[in-house]
Amino acid sequence: MAVLVTGGAGYIGSHMVLALLDAGHEEVVVLDDLSTGFDWAVPEGVKLVVGDVADQALVTQTILQHRIDALAHFAAKIVVPDSVADPLGYYLANTVKTRSLIEASVRAGVRHVIFSSTAAVYGEPEVTPVPEDLPLKPINPYGRSKLMSEWMIADAAAAHGFSYVILRYFNVAGADPQGRSGQSTPNATHLIKVATQAALGQRARLDVFGTDYPTPDGSCLRDYIQVSDLAEAHRLALDHLRSGGESLTLNCGYGRGYSVLEVVEVVKRISGRDFEVRLCPRRAGDPAQIVAEAARIRARLGWEPRHDDLDAIVGQALAWEEHLEKRNRI
Numbered sequence: 001m002a003v004l005v006t007g008g009a010g011y012i013g014s015h016m017v018l019a020l021l022d023a024g025h026e027e028v029v030v031l032d033d034l035s036t037g038f039d040w041a042v043p044e045g046v047k048l049v050v051g052d053v054a055d056q057a058l059v060t061q062t063i064l065q066h067r068i069d070a071l072a073h074f075a076a077k078i079v080v081p082d083s084v085a086d087p088l089g090y091y092l093a094n095t096v097k098t099r100s101l102i103e104a105s106v107r108a109g110v111r112h113v114i115f116s117s118t119a120a121v122y123g124e125p126e127v128t129p130v131p132e133d134l135p136l137k138p139i140n141p142y143g144r145s146k147l148m149s150e151w152m153i154a155d156a157a158a159a160h161g162f163s164y165v166i167l168r169y170f171n172v173a174g175a176d177p178q179g180r181s182g183q184s185t186p187n188a189t190h191l192i193k194v195a196t197q198a199a200l201g202q203r204a205r206l207d208v209f210g211t212d213y214p215t216p217d218g219s220c221l222r223d224y225i226q227v228s229d230l231a232e233a234h235r236l237a238l239d240h241l242r243s244g245g246e247s248l249t250l251n252c253g254y255g256r257g258y259s260v261l262e263v264v265e266v267v268k269r270i271s272g273r274d275f276e277v278r279l280c281p282r283r284a285g286d287p288a289q290i291v292a293e294a295a296r297i298r299a300r301l302g303w304e305p306r307h308d309d310l311d312a313i314v315g316q317a318l319a320w321e322e323h324l325e326k327r328n329r330i
């Protein structure tokens with residue numbers, strides 16, 4: 001039995017590969033086109049197949065050659081504003097290519113699918129924290145492209161008899177505590193990444209998008225989940241499916257929100273560096289607050305987060321930025 005991790009050279013996928021290796025899992029194979037991922041993010045000893053998830057001949061050959069029984073599908077385009085500018089590109093990358101991958105996988109005999117979904121499927125939820133069975137009203141093409149994939153996977157599973165776990169990530173942050181991987185995409189837009197870059201002087205300042213939201217300090221609230229905890233949720237999902245567990249859709253978050261201004265304060269305190277913070281108008285498409293109702297994943301997978309600590313998450317993100325800085329100087 002072996003696992004195929006698409007997007008395993010990227011930020012979250014590379015952490016799942018580490019989680020599988022740390023847990024002593026047998027064979028792990030990565031399929032990645034390296035469009036935003038890095039070959040060096042794939043640990044030594046793990047087979048990296050460079051190619052597109054929509055290349056059905058390559059997918060079929062990889063599954064048969066490595067006796068893949070489970071697919072963890074991370075590969076996607078992930079930038080919300082880009083999805084607004086290029087919706088057809090996002091529906092192709094995230095929905096059409098997922099259809100192709102699932103078709104080839106089912107035909108080649110894959111039994112289990114774990115899918116990277118997003119809190120963006122909820123849109124601007126009227127309740128907080130957000131339970132999984134809330135009506136889904138994504139407000140941008142990125143969220144819609146993922147929701148269509150969720151539906152496709154559920155429909156195909158019912159028709160073709162495979163099982164799946166759909167994981168809806170909230171705001172993923174931090175890095176491997178041992179420093180083996182982290183968020184490496186240049187020009188990333190995620191708050192904690194951008195704020196740590198400002199602290200290290202790589203950016204002139206940090207812009208806070210919106211201070212007039214109906215939240216305690218007027219800035220947006222988000223549920224920041226540490227990336228290794230998230231990877232562990234995938235590993236548990238794999239064990240659940242392989243031991244005959246039923247298909248599930250689960251939020252991945254801690255159930256607690258931090259405001260943008262709170263995050264900025266933590267980054268300044270942990271880094272010991274001050275940096276300019278500019279209070280700006282709202283960014284289009286941002287919900288005021290989105291926090292996970294996080295009980296179901298604990299109950300169904302026995303997931304116990306080990307890194308639910310914003311100070312530690314920011315410390316890991318800073319350490320990873322410093323590592324990248326050194327790497328780029330070489």
Ligand SMILES: NC(=O)c1ccc[n+]([C@@H]2O[C@H](COP(=O)([O-])OP(=O)(O)OC[C@H]3O[C@@H](n4cnc5c(N)ncnc54)[C@H](O)[C@@H]3O)[C@@H](O)[C@H]2O)c1
Binds near residue numbers: 032052117118
């Ligand atoms: N980062 C977040 O906060 C977040 C939140 C919610 C959901 N997600 C989801 O998690 C998944 C992983 O995101 P990430 O943050 O690690 O992004 P990432 O860009 O670091 O990783 C994506 C990986 O997929 C690869 N890839 C993209 N298109 C491909 C294709 N057609 N064929 C083969 N490989 C391809 C890229 O090269 C990259 O290595 C995505 O599905 C994303 O939608 C991320």
Ligand SMILES: O=c1ccn([C@@H]2O[C@H](COP(=O)(O)OP(=O)(O)O[C@H]3O[C@H](CO)[C@H](O)[C@H](O)[C@H]3O)[C@@H](O)[C@H]2O)c(=O)[nH]1
Binds near residue numbers: 206209
């Ligand atoms: O330079 C920045 C960057 C972000 N923000 C703010 O910080 C908050 C978090 O923004 P991120 O860009 O870090 O993350 P998002 O909440 O927009 O989106 C993330 O979480 C979503 C679910 O909540 C989806 O999963 C999506 O894929 C993922 O990128 C938002 O209020 C945003 O306006 C700033 O103020 N300044």
